[in-house]
Amino acid sequence: xxxxxxxxxxxxxxxxxxxxxKLAPLDIxxxxxxxxxxxxxxxxxxxxxxxxxxxxxxxxxxxxEAWLALFREAQENNENVLVLTMTSEISxxxxxxxMAAQLSGYGDHIAVxxxxxxxxxxxxVVHYAVKLRDEGKxxxxxxxxxxxxxxxxxxxxxxxxxxxxxxxxxxxASVATIGNLLKIKPTIGIEDGELVSPAKAKGxxxxxxxxWKQLEEADxxxxxPVYFPYTSDRDAAEKLRDETVERFGLDVENTxxxxxxxTIGAHLGPGAxxxxxxxxxQ
Numbered sequence: 420x421x422x423x424x425x426x427x428x429x430x431x432x433x434x435x436x437x438x439x440x441k442l443a444p445l446d447i448x449x450x451x452x453x454x455x456x457x458x459x460x461x462x463x464x465x466x467x468x469x470x471x472x473x474x475x476x477x478x479x480x481x482x483x484e485a486w487l488a489l490f491r492e493a494q495e496n497n498e499n500v501l502v503l504t505m506t507s508e509i510s511x512x513x514x515x516x517x518m519a520a521q522l523s524g525y526g527d528h529i530a531v532x533x534x535x536x537x538x539x540x541x542x543x544v545v546h547y548a549v550k551l552r553d554e555g556k557x558x559x560x561x562x563x564x565x566x567x568x569x570x571x572x573x574x575x576x577x578x579x580x581x582x583x584x585x586x587x588x589x590x591x592a593s594v595a596t597i598g599n600l601l602k603i604k605p606t607i608g609i610e611d612g613e614l615v616s617p618a619k620a621k622g623x624x625x626x627x628x629x630x631w632k633q634l635e636e637a638d639x640x641x642x643x644p645v646y647f648p649y650t651s652d653r654d655a656a657e658k659l660r661d662e663t664v665e666r667f668g669l670d671v672e673n674t675x676x677x678x679x680x681x682t683i684g685a686h687l688g689p690g691a692x693x694x695x696x697x698x699x700x701q
Contacts, residue, residue: 420498420499420500420501420552420558421440421441421489421492421493421496421498421499421500421501422438422439422440422441422500422501422502422503422545422548422549422552423440423441423442423443423486423489423500423501423502423503424440424441424442424443424502424503424504424541424545425442425443425444425445425480425481425504425505425512426442426443426444426445426455426456426457426680426682427445427505427510427512427537427538427541427680427682427683428442428503428505428537428538428541428542428545429457429538429539429541429542429648429677429678429679429680430442430457430542430545431457431458431459432456432457432458433458435457438545438546438549439549440545440549441489442457443481443485443486443489443502443512443516444456444457444481444485445478445479445480445481445510445512445682446477446478446479447465447476447477447478447681447682447685448476448477448478448479449468449472449474449476450472450474452468454468454476454681457680459678462678462680462681465680465681465684466650466651466684466689469681469684469685469688469689470689475685476681476685478681478682478685480510480511480512480515481512481515481516482515483515483518483519483522484519486502486515486516486519486520486523487519487522487523490519490520490523490525490529491523491525493525493528493529494523494525494528498528499528499529499530499557499558500520500525500528500529500530500558501529501530501532501548501552501558501561501562502516502520502529502530502531502532503532503534503541503544503545503548503565504516504531504532504533504534505534505536505537505541505682506533506534506535506536506537506541506609506612506613507533507535507612508535508611508612508613508614509537509612509613509614509683510682513531513533516531517531528558530558530561530562532562532565532566533612534565534569535569535570535609535611535612536569536572536574536609536612537609537614537682537683538574538609538648538679538680538683538695539574539646539648539677539679539695540572540573540574540609540695542646542677543572543643543646543695543697544565544568544569544572547565547568548561548565551564551565567700571640571697571698571699571700572695572696572697572698573608573609573633573637573695573696573697573698574608574609574646574648574693574694574695575606575607575608575630575633575693575694575695576606576607576608576630576648576687576691576692576693576694577604577605577606577607577623577626577627577630577691577692577693578604578605578606578607578616578687578688578690578691579604579652579655579688579689579690579691579692580688580690604619604620604621604622604623604625604626605618605619605620605626606618606619606620606626606629606630607687607691607693608633608693614683614686627659627662630693630694631663631666634663634667634694634696635667637696637698638698638699639696639697639698639699640696640697640698640699640700641670641673642697643696643697644673644674644675645663645669645673645674645675645694645695645696646674646675646676646677646694646695646696647659647660647663647674647675647676647677647692647693647694647695648676648677648678648679648692648693648694648695649676649677649678649679649691649692649693650678650679650684650687650688650689650690650691650692651678651684651689651690652689652690652691652692653676653678655690655692656676656692656693657676659692659693659694660674660676660694663694679691
């Protein structure tokens with residue numbers, strides 16, 4: 420079985436090779452400079468350009484031709500295909516994959532699933548799908564299990580500055596200016612497939628208390644790590660990890676760091692960090 424996800428999952432190319440999955444790239448461009456590959460070197464370059472370029476990066480979903488090339492490869496190998504896309508509430512990537520599946524002439528062997536997630540939470544759903552595939556589940560068996568599992572995955576974080584939400588058109592310039600002056604740190608997460616900012620705090624310490632409240636109310640599944648995603652400031656993520664481990668008595672060996680790529684990182688900005696986790700099945 421071929422499993423495909425898009426690069427909004429933040430899965431590095433090296434990780435994709437280890438998982439035996441394919442990546443469909445979303446294009447990220449600063450003018451004529453493209454940062455579309457998920458490699459450590461390109462992530463470093465992306466965040467350098469994000470803070471130095473006068474242009475805000477433009478992102479575009481994978482073209483139907485990119486999907487079709489992967490579908491043709493699967494057909495040549497007589498493989499079923501599972502496509503796991505970033506949430507359709509944020510991007511047209513899901514619609515693009517569905518359109519390509521219909522055009523491929525191989526649609527009966529392709530399942531396109533909206534993960535209702537992005538960044539690390541999408542990555543977690545992909546890892547779950549790989550686990551099911553490696554256990555020998557069929558495509559028909561996997562789809563309902565994934566659609567159920569995706570609701571157990573949660574991600575929340577803290578945005579370091581409002582500047583990039585303004586540049587991306589998410590908030591007005593006046594709000595960003597005043598918020599930065601007051602050192603407002605909005606929390607951010609994905610709920611029902613949408614990128615949301617449920618609360619705003621004055622300062623990082625207050626923002627941490629807000630996101631920790633979400634973890635206090637969660638019934639963590641110990642079979643899954645607690646992930647600590649970050650955009651470009653790993654030190655901030657490491658500090659949050661250490662504080663969270665101490666506060667909740669977590670097993671530090673069951674925690675992982677993961678860098679956010681440009682698709683969502685462009686809007687979060689260079690100073691964003693947070694955590695993601697899986698709740699037990701109810």
